[in-house]
Amino acid sequence: MIAEDPLRYPTRLSRHDAMRDPVRVFDALRRESVTALGGVLSGFWGTIEEQVRLEALAGHDYSGAQDDRMAVMALGHRALELATRYRESLEREFDAWRRPAVEQDADTSLSLMSEGELEIHLAGQHITELLDHQFLHPLEQLGERLEALAEALGVEGKRANPVRPVATVAAFIGLFGTEDLTRGLRPLVFNQFDKRLPEVLGELYEKLNALLEEAGFGSGSDSPDRVVRRPAPAPGPGAGDGRAYAGDQAGDAGGVWVPDGGTVEYSVRGQAGGDGDSAGGAPAGGGPGGLVQAAAHAAAAEGRPLRYRDVVREHLADWRAAGLTAGEGPSTVPPGAQVLRTEDLLNVAQILQGDDAAPYTRALAVSDARELGRVIREAIRGGLRQLGLDADAAHFSVDEEDAIDLVGMLFSSINGANDLEGRARDFFGRLIVPYLKVALTDDSMFNRRSHPARRLLDVLTEACDGNAGETPQDRETLDRAERAVDRVVEEYDEDQAIFELAASELRDQLEQQRRRTELAEKRAGEAIHGRERLQQARTHAADLVASRLSGRMLTASVARFLDHDWRHHLTQAWLRDGPGSPRHRQAIALGDAMVQVDADAAQARGRVVAEQLLALQVPLGECYSSCGMDAAAARDAMARIISDLGLPDAARRVHHPEGGVDDVEPAVDESPLAGLRLAGGTDTFDFDPEVAARMRRLRVGQGLRLVEDGQESAARIAWISPLTGRFLVVNRRGMRKMVVSPEELSVLVAAGRVVVRSTDAPFDEAMRQVWKHLGSMRDPERAANG
Known part of the structure; x- marks a missing residue:
């Protein structure tokens, strides 16, 4: 053996x-x-x-x-x-x-890679x-x-x-x-x-x-017999504000500026249940430590595991109380009233799962979680009537109230944080009842990233965000998204694997879409880079022309040559061979030689002028050729110059450049943020140099949130110009939103129209908004004391 x-x-x-x-x-x-x-x-x-x-x-x-x-x-x-x-x-x-x-001596020799x-x-x-x-x-x-x-x-x-x-x-x-x-x-x-x-x-x-x-191998002072998971520190009250850019409170949990890497993390995600895979955390503004401990003790006393709703129950109660004060929200349960059991509510939800989702879609369009919660409750009461029960006498338990409100807030936040068109919004409306069923039985959806229902919402949001179905590829993506939603609505009962299957099928489609998006972003960056090079070449040529014309008495033909033909020749040489190249230096020397020829002609130095013109025939021919002139037009242009230079008393005066430098990039970018003069316009604006310096440290892939009319949408930096340092900003689908310089971006950040923050998954972003809203319902000091 x-x-x-x-x-x-x-x-x-x-x-x-x-x-x-x-x-x-x-x-x-x-x-x-x-x-x-x-x-x-x-x-x-x-x-x-x-x-x-x-x-x-x-x-x-x-x-x-x-x-x-x-x-x-x-x-x-x-x-x-x-x-x-x-x-x-x-x-x-x-x-x-x-x-x-056994340790060995390290190899200290160097080798090339x-x-x-x-x-x-x-x-x-x-x-x-x-x-x-x-x-x-x-x-x-x-x-x-x-x-x-x-x-x-x-x-x-x-x-x-x-x-x-x-x-x-x-x-x-x-x-x-x-x-x-x-x-x-x-x-x-x-x-x-x-x-x-x-x-x-x-x-x-x-x-x-x-x-x-x-197995009893806990961290810190946890005993082997009973390990209590510790939640991560929650962000402070200021961290819940999406308007702040990282670096405002360096070292805070709410935002950390990483100068060299250029990646800005928004916050440290709290671990409400202590799950290493959890996300969402406790409500902003309330320290979760005492809250989690109190909920854990209550759960232990009842002989059940800690649930996610236990952590946020008090916040949800305060949120509902605020709604009751405004004349909205669920009604209170009178003593001795009939309270629906979770099993009864699941049976009603099963009936509603295939019904018309138009009421939910309309409520989503309002972006009001209270309105969506009201519609969900009305639909449930309608389902009770279909079962022949007295809907007016039935009331929801606290658990069911929490589940309904969390689902309503989740979907409202997803709608508010993303650009969802009518058809896409309908997909989310149809999923509300299936997700309510999940929330009634499985709290981990709200704080476990690997939850299959969570993954489906993430991939569905990526497929629908900013997708108006304008191209065949976009329409195909929406069709795939619709099939994924159909599968969940038609087949989901208790097995959550259906969410993973639907998400996997849609994710395959997005993989192909991402490849096309990357190619489109690459082409957009190359196009912008080309326009910037042309702008720089034109600016450089304009400066040279202005310096040669400034204060000099020149004949009209030579001045016209410098202002038109030579300007264009300089631009072409800069673009094709680069500044400082031999060809570019030869182009500059041609203009200087023409200025000198004109000066010699003014002094009646005919022989010198003739020798210089003979020597310049080839460079002049190359100049005219780069301007697109044929041989006949080039001969006519040279004849006019020779005619003027042959007369010492020809009229001469100081000329000023006629052509300015045309903008090759629109002064105002066609984007939701076009209220400011963006993309290299000539308007002056005030900006904080320190913030602008931070913006210059951003890197490709940096997540941004664009704010328009109070609604945020996801964006990221797809390309950074090597010439000007400008950022190409695209949305989740790779569509161009704006092109801005670091200075212009700092102005948008200060105005609250752009938030610099790492890109979160759609579900994470929605939960962040939920906790931010819940945190505003409670006094921070009271929340911190549990």
Whole structure:
């Protein structure tokens, strides 16, 4: 018999003892991690191959497309080998954590990296930095619990987390040789990996934290028998205000300015339930610590787990009370009245699920959560009447009131924070009843990012935000979104997997849309860059012309040549060869020579003039050719110049440039924010130099919120001009919203029309708005005291 490794195959124990045995716990951690992370490569190469095919259809580089296709096919044939190597790399991380290898002398020699190796290295570094920031809180929890496990196992010294982002990314990078990924394939592979890995890591960290907690390996001073999860600090009252840009309160939980990276995070997300995968947090303005503790004690006293509604119940009660004061909201329950059970309400919701959603859609258009809550309650009472019950005598329990209001506030916030057209708004109206059913039975939807219902709303919002169906591709996306909604409305009863299935189908469509969006953004950036180069070339040429004409007595033909033909020749030389190039210097020398010829002619130096004109024939011919003149027109122009220069007493005077520098970019950008003169206009405006300096540190991908008439919409920086530093700002669908300089952006920020903040998922953004609204209902000091 082969002796089993006690570290990997420990002796059999009872389930209770196994959960306490550190060796068993380590083995479970290893198994869960390798299985989950290995799934990242499931179907990976098939997806990449489809993207390569679409890229080939959209592009014009046939040779490059063929290279990409051959490369991805080769990788697809090696899919099993790559997956195996990836799992083995992950297992080695656990081996190093449990039984570190003998230290070896580090190799201090230097070696050069190829361009491909450098791109791969930088791509991996970028993904790692984003993941470290995204999972900061669950990684801290997991690190502390792993330290407790290491102590129990007798492992000495500080050990690196075996499932830290850098380890998973390094394992992926290690799969490829220098020739495996073509130049066109590299971004597709790493974009897909970056898209899949965060979702898997979020679920994995949640599972590992829960496993370690259940086994008694808590963090800090938590006892092994009972670990109480601690929520993260909530933002202060000012943090709930979306108008503030990061940096106003550096170091606060509400906003942190990162000078070098240029990424602005809005807030530290609170963990209302302590879930490593949770999102949403406690209401802004009220410290959640006492609130969570009080709710946890109450739940424990009743013998049930802590629910999300327990944390926000008092806030929702205050919100409803404010509505009652205004003559709205639910009625109070009189003593002895019939209260609907959750089972009864679910039965009514099942009847309503396929009914006309027009009342919900109209309520969404109003963007009033109270109005939507009222419509939901009226619909439920109508369903009770269909069942033959007395709807007027029935009342909702506190749990049901909370669920209805949370769903109403959620959908109203999504509608208010995104640009939803009529058809898209109808999709969300149809989903209100299914999501009410989820909220009645599963509170985790509001604070767990991996919840399938949450994922569907995220992908549906991305598909519908700003989508008016103006192009065939946009209409196809809306059709796919409608099919996803139809599937949920027709099939959802209790199994939440239907949400994940619908989201997955729609997500596939968005992957194709994103590829087209990226190409459109690239072309838009190139077009703006071209216009900026033309503007700079024209400005430079105008300055040279003005300097040569200033204060000089010139003949009309030479002055016209300088102001028209030479100006155009300078512009072309700047654009084609760049400033300071030999051709550009030769173009400048031509203008100076013509000025000198005119001066010599004024002094009757005929022989010198003749020799100079003969020497300038070739440069003049090139100048006229660049202006688009044919041979005959060029000869006529030169004849006029020679005629004027041949007469020493020809009329001369000081000339002024006739042509100004035309704006090649509209002075006022066609966007919802066109109230200011944007995109390089000549209007003067006041701006804070410090804020403008912060804006200059922003990077591509930075999230923004555009505010118009009190409504926010998502946007991001898609491109930054290397010439002027201006930002191309697009919406979620990649459509251009505006082009602004850092100074102009600082003015919009100060005016409250742009908010600089990291891009949150639509559901996260909606919950942020919900907590901001709920927090305004309570006195912050009272909320902080629980």
